[in-house]
Amino acid sequence: MSTAVSPLAPKKYPEMPAIEGVRMATAAAGIKYKDRTDVLAMVFDAGTEVAGVFTRSKCPSAPVDWCRGNLAGGKARLLVVNSGNANAFTGKKGRESTAMTGKAGAAAAGCRENEVFLASTGVIGEPLDASRFSHLLAGMVKQATGEFWREAASAIMTTDTFPKVATVTVRLGDVDVTINGIAKGAGMIAPDMATMLSFVATDAPIAAPVLQSLLSGAVGKTFNAITVDSDTSTSDTLLLFATGAAAKRGAPRIADVKDPRLAAFKRGLGKVLKSLALQVVRDGEGARKQVEVTVTGAKSSRSARKIALSIANSPLVKTAIAGEDANWGRVVMAVGKSGEPADRDRLSIWFGDNRLAFEGERDPGYSEEATSRYMQRDEIRIVADIGIGRGKATVWTCDLTKEYVAINGDYRS
Amino acid sequence: MSTAVSPLAPKKYPEMPAIEGVRMATAAAGIKYKDRTDVLAMVFDAGTEVAGVFTRSKCPSAPVDWCRGNLAGGKARLLVVNSGNANAFTGKKGRESTAMTGKAGAAAAGCRENEVFLASTGVIGEPLDASRFSHLLAGMVKQATGEFWREAASAIMTTDTFPKVATVTVRLGDVDVTINGIAKGAGMIAPDMATMLSFVATDAPIAAPVLQSLLSGAVGKTFNAITVDSDTSTSDTLLLFATGAAAKRGAPRIADVKDPRLAAFKRGLGKVLKSLALQVVRDGEGARKQVEVTVTGAKSSRSARKIALSIANSPLVKTAIAGEDANWGRVVMAVGKSGEPADRDRLSIWFGDNRLAFEGERDPGYSEEATSRYMQRDEIRIVADIGIGRGKATVWTCDLTKEYVAINGDYRS
Numbered sequence: 001m002s003t004a005v006s007p008l009a010p011k012k013y014p015e016m017p018a019i020e021g022v023r024m025a026t027a028a029a030g031i032k033y034k035d036r037t038d039v040l041a042m043v044f045d046a047g048t049e050v051a052g053v054f055t056r057s058k059c060p061s062a063p064v065d066w067c068r069g070n071l072a073g074g075k076a077r078l079l080v081v082n083s084g085n086a087n088a089f090t091g092k093k094g095r096e097s098t099a100m101t102g103k104a105g106a107a108a109a110g111c112r113e114n115e116v117f118l119a120s121t122g123v124i125g126e127p128l129d130a131s132r133f134s135h136l137l138a139g140m141v142k143q144a145t146g147e148f149w150r151e152a153a154s155a156i157m158t159t160d161t162f163p164k165v166a167t168v169t170v171r172l173g174d175v176d177v178t179i180n181g182i183a184k185g186a187g188m189i190a191p192d193m194a195t196m197l198s199f200v201a202t203d204a205p206i207a208a209p210v211l212q213s214l215l216s217g218a219v220g221k222t223f224n225a226i227t228v229d230s231d232t233s234t235s236d237t238l239l240l241f242a243t244g245a246a247a248k249r250g251a252p253r254i255a256d257v258k259d260p261r262l263a264a265f266k267r268g269l270g271k272v273l274k275s276l277a278l279q280v281v282r283d284g285e286g287a288r289k290q291v292e293v294t295v296t297g298a299k300s301s302r303s304a305r306k307i308a309l310s311i312a313n314s315p316l317v318k319t320a321i322a323g324e325d326a327n328w329g330r331v332v333m334a335v336g337k338s339g340e341p342a343d344r345d346r347l348s349i350w351f352g353d354n355r356l357a358f359e360g361e362r363d364p365g366y367s368e369e370a371t372s373r374y375m376q377r378d379e380i381r382i383v384a385d386i387g388i389g390r391g392k393a394t395v396w397t398c399d400l401t402k403e404y405v406a407i408n409g410d411y412r413s
Numbered sequence: 414m415s416t417a418v419s420p421l422a423p424k425k426y427p428e429m430p431a432i433e434g435v436r437m438a439t440a441a442a443g444i445k446y447k448d449r450t451d452v453l454a455m456v457f458d459a460g461t462e463v464a465g466v467f468t469r470s471k472c473p474s475a476p477v478d479w480c481r482g483n484l485a486g487g488k489a490r491l492l493v494v495n496s497g498n499a500n501a502f503t504g505k506k507g508r509e510s511t512a513m514t515g516k517a518g519a520a521a522a523g524c525r526e527n528e529v530f531l532a533s534t535g536v537i538g539e540p541l542d543a544s545r546f547s548h549l550l551a552g553m554v555k556q557a558t559g560e561f562w563r564e565a566a567s568a569i570m571t572t573d574t575f576p577k578v579a580t581v582t583v584r585l586g587d588v589d590v591t592i593n594g595i596a597k598g599a600g601m602i603a604p605d606m607a608t609m610l611s612f613v614a615t616d617a618p619i620a621a622p623v624l625q626s627l628l629s630g631a632v633g634k635t636f637n638a639i640t641v642d643s644d645t646s647t648s649d650t651l652l653l654f655a656t657g658a659a660a661k662r663g664a665p666r667i668a669d670v671k672d673p674r675l676a677a678f679k680r681g682l683g684k685v686l687k688s689l690a691l692q693v694v695r696d697g698e699g700a701r702k703q704v705e706v707t708v709t710g711a712k713s714s715r716s717a718r719k720i721a722l723s724i725a726n727s728p729l730v731k732t733a734i735a736g737e738d739a740n741w742g743r744v745v746m747a748v749g750k751s752g753e754p755a756d757r758d759r760l761s762i763w764f765g766d767n768r769l770a771f772e773g774e775r776d777p778g779y780s781e782e783a784t785s786r787y788m789q790r791d792e793i794r795i796v797a798d799i800g801i802g803r804g805k806a807t808v809w810t811c812d813l814t815k816e817y818v819a820i821n822g823d824y825r826s
Contacts, residue, residue: 059749059757089745091758091774124742125775229728234749315642315728315813316821323822329537332502336472336647344472345504361504362538400728401822402815408729409736409814 008282008290008378008398009162016167018146019180020203021045021243025140025148026155029133032084032122037155039133041140042079042199043109048243050076050117051211053219055236062087062094063118064237066102070114074208076241077111079199080118080137081156083184087120087128088234097130104134108141119197119237121184122158153182156197159407160186160283166275170268173261175251177204179268183276186228186283198223198238198276204265205244205253213257214269215240222273225305225395228284229404230313240269281396286403289321290396292381298391303340305393310338311382318400321380326371328356331384346387351380359387421695421703421791421811422575429580431559432593433616434458434656438553438561439568442546445497445535450568452546454553455492455612456522461656463489463530464624466632468649475500475507476531477650479515483527487621489654490524492612493531493550494569496597500533500541501647510543517547521554532610532650534597535571566595569610572820573599573696579688583681586674588664590617592681596689599641599696611636611651611689617678618657618666626670627682628653635686638718638808640725641697642817653682694809699816702734703809705794711804716753718806723751724795731813737788739781741769744797759800764793772800 022044026037052071054064080101087094098118105116120128153163164183169176183198206214215238223238247253254262282290293312298304311317314334320327328349335342345360354371355363374380380399435457439450465484467477493514500507511531518529533541566576577596582589596611619627628651636651660666667675695703706725711717724730724747733740741762748755758773767784768776787793793812 055749056752057746057749058751058753058755059745059760086742089742089757089760089770089773089775091772093774124745125770126742127775231727231729231743231746231750234746314644315817316644319818319821322818325822329499329502329539330644332472332537333470333644333647336468336470337644338471339469340471342471344502347472347502357502357538359504360502361506362502362540400818402818404728405732405735405813405815405818408732409738 005161006283007288010279013150013165014167016149016165016180017178019178019201019243020245021048022201022241023144023146024152025144026151027133027136027140029082029136031082031132037151038083039136040081040152040155041137041144042152043141043144044076044078044241045243045245046077048076048241049074049206049208049211050239050241051208051215052237052239053215055233057234059089059234061120061235062090062098063120064235066098066118067237067239070117073114075115076117077115078105078109078117078141079239080105080116081197082120082133083156083158084122085120085126085128086122086124086235088124090125090127093127097128100130101134104137108137117239119235121156121197121235124234149180149182156182156184158184158186159285160184162283164276164279164283166272168268168271170264172204172246172265173250173252175246175249177202177246177251177265179272181272181276183280185280186285197235200239200272201241201243203243203246205247205251206242207255210254210257211240211242214266218270218273222270222277226277226281227309227312227395227397228281278396281398284398285407286401287398288378288401289399290379291321291398292394292396294383294394295386296383296392297385297387297389299341299389300391301393302391304391305395307335307338307340307384307386308393308395310334311384312395312397315400318397322399322401324372324375326351326356326375331382332357335384335386341388342386343388348385348387350383351375418574419696420701423692426563426578427580429562429578429593430591432591432614432656433658434461435614435654436557436559437565438557439564440546440549440553442549444495444545450564451496452549453494453565453568454550454557455565456554456557457490457654458656458658459490461489461654462487462619462621462624463652463654464621464628465650465652466628468646470647472502472647474533474648475503475511476533477648479511479531480650480652483530486527488528489530490528491518491522491530491554492652493518493529494610495533495546496569496571497535498533498539498541499535499537499648501537503538503540506540510541513543514547517550521550530652532648534569534610534648537647562593562595569595569597571597572698573597575696577689577692577696579685581681581684583677585617585659585678586663586665588659588662590615590659590664590678592685594685594689596693598693599698610648613652613685614654614656616656616659618660618664619655620668623667623670624653624655627679631683631686635683635690639690639694640722640808640810641694691809694811697811698820699814700811701791701814702812703792704734704811705807705809707796707807708799709796709805710798710800710802712754712802713804714806715804717804718808719753720748720751720797720799721806721808723747724797725808725810728813731810734793735812735814737785739764739769739784739788744795745770748797748799754801755799756801761798761800763796764788
């Protein structure tokens with residue numbers, strides 16, 4: 001376990017306002033960690049709508065199966081999250097564990113079991129003994145409080161070195177509504193899914209199908225555009241809860257995704273998700289630098305994304321950045337290995353504003369000194385222009401350091 | 414640059430017999446390295462047939478382009494290889510460099526330019542000044558000698574910590590023929606291509622189209638089944654030369670790939686390629702352990718290969734092995750992220766003979782102690798049975814250590 005906080009951690013955290021209709025409590029159940037909170041209960045008022053996206057892993061965790069099953073109902077009253085054990089690849093025992101938690105949660109919140117949502121994060125393959133915390137739920141629901149977002153974010157951390165929170169307030173109709181989100185994740189982070197775990201809540205009165213559409217649309221350029229190590233988790237879960245409490249203050253109820261009044265909310269949701277996604281990258285295991293990779297001029301945006309991920313996931317590109325070495329030849333390699341249409345002799349590459357390669361050769365005006373200075377920054381921007389089309393995509397990652405190896409060489413034991 | 418020899422280096426090297434019709438010389442041209450050989454000339458007698466496979470990178474190096482162009486002729490008289498500079502992404506200058514070397518080589522060997530083959534390995538994007546070594550070629554061709562395989566393998570090393578050689582002698586008709594091979598490569602090693610650089614020669618009289626068919630057939634389970642870091646080189650080149658000199662001793666000329674007399678040669682070629690491929694893995698940058706990943710019970714062998722590569726390329730699996738941690742949950746993760754058909758509840762996983770997971774759960778009979786002991790070995794075998802079909806594949810990789818990051822964080826500078 002890393003104890004030092006990532007050097008890329010936020011210098012300061014935003015004030016997280018309460019969201020009407022949402023209350024939280026945490027507990028220290030000692031599931032794996034000592035002397036810290038490891039269970040979060042998030043309680044929602046009646047009428048809360050919910051949407052979610054999950055890992056595309058073929059070996060999803062038991063809580064992911066549970067949430068998928070409950071999502072059809074579109075209603076949520078309770079979210080229970082534990083850290084320290086993923087309840088993944090736990091077979092029948094895993095299903096028994098989610099059933100036990102679901103039942104205890106429904107009794108605690110006075111709701112139906114299909115209004116209880118579950119998430120677990122930590123070691124894969126260890127049976128999760130839900131009796132360690134299921135008896136705590138009734139008390140947690142009772143004591144739950146609204147101004148508790150930082151604490152909530154801390155309770156779901158595993159190898160994270162800082163809690164991840166984000167908030168925006170936007171107009172819906174003539175009323176201010178707020179979107180708060182928390183996330184956890186530092187390793188086993190790769191796109192084509194949601195992320196490790198992220199929970200977002202709003203007081204906006206928006207129907208579940210609309211929430212789902214907004215959420216599915218927003219992940220592509222946020223959580224699905226980040227990668228720490230190309231390894232996709234079994235447990236990735238992103239849930240969006242809308243309590244609708246702002247309706248009492250006159251916010252319009254939104255039941256149609258094409259409703260023009262959604263514009264600000266949609267932008268705000270994107271902002272929260274992007275902020276949380278970047279915080280995950282900035283807390284990437286062992287990370288010392290945040291890396292933004294933009295590919296332009298590809299055959300299509302899909303192709304640009306594939307090339308950008310090939311660059312962002314290349315161990316050789318990531319170790320070069322860790323070493324502050326402007327080794328743009330490895331970007332050429334990563335473009336070449338992506339399998340996507342490319343023309344070597346039209347390829348140009350920038351690190352920041354330094355153009356290193358132009359039309360298939362080292363740029364004659366390239367300054368090693370200026371580029372080396374640029375590489376010392378803690379936010380690195382790589383742009384590769386493929387030169388054959390108009391496809392564009394941006395993804396974010398971090399560097400690959402010895403600390404990543406150290407953290408992951410002895411995580412389970 | 415790493416100076417210590419890999420702990421997985423061969424304890425002893427085979428005697429490499431001369432191949433009639435093949436002579437070699439090396440030179441120290443100071444292209445990048447000081448005080449070591451960095452140019453290899455391999456000279457072939459008239460009549461030598463050639464086959465090759467190359468990187469599938471969309472940004473191939475200039476020498477790869479050159480070799481692809483010459484392969485159609487099917488004849489070879491000279492191979493020139495330099496280390497320290499890949500002549501990749503060097504545009505017009507790169508083509509001028511290969512043209513200059515090809516011309517000087519043809520003059521030195523008294524042959525046509527399309528009988529000269531070139532390979533370069535090292536930094537990407539730096540122009541290669543061929544005048545550093547082209548003037549040496551005439552002298553090298555003159556002094557070339559047959560018993561020089563170890564020296565040849567040493568001259569083409571970059572981050573390699575040991576030279577890679579392999580030899581077999583097999584029957585062709587009633588005559589013994591020999592297959593010798595050398596290879597280099599330690600990083601930027603991923604399947605779906607040949608490898609970094611490998612050159613194989615035989616005295617067997619086999620026509621170029623037959624050689625090509627044998628070679629293309631053999632790479633799938635050898636060089637294309639290894640990965641060090643999932644990064645595919647721009648320069649991967651595997652060439653097979655057949656001098657035909659054994660015909661003088663009565664070996665039959667083979668012009669049909671279905672000739673039953675080829676059976677032993679085919680097996681022998683597979684052995685040489687597999688030996689070289691495994692040596693590349695065992696010299697993987699920073700490697701301390703060789704890892705064999707076998708997937709059985711997949712929907713198809715193609716699917717098994719994809720899952721096996723997902724496991725073998727997972728940074729989390731590779732760092733766990735470096736940490737001697739039997740973290741089989743990460744194997745579950747890698748199966749799940751592969752996107753291939755799988756059924757979590759039928760999956761079983763072994764580390765060596767230790768079955769850790771059975772039918773979707775931790776194996777009740779699993780011994781942490783026995784498995785931890787197994788993880789201390791320097792050759793680790795992972796088997797994942799998907800349980801849904803008969804597809805099977807094996808790939809090889811190495812662990813991911815802090816040394817990999819150290820080597821690659823400061824390679825270019």
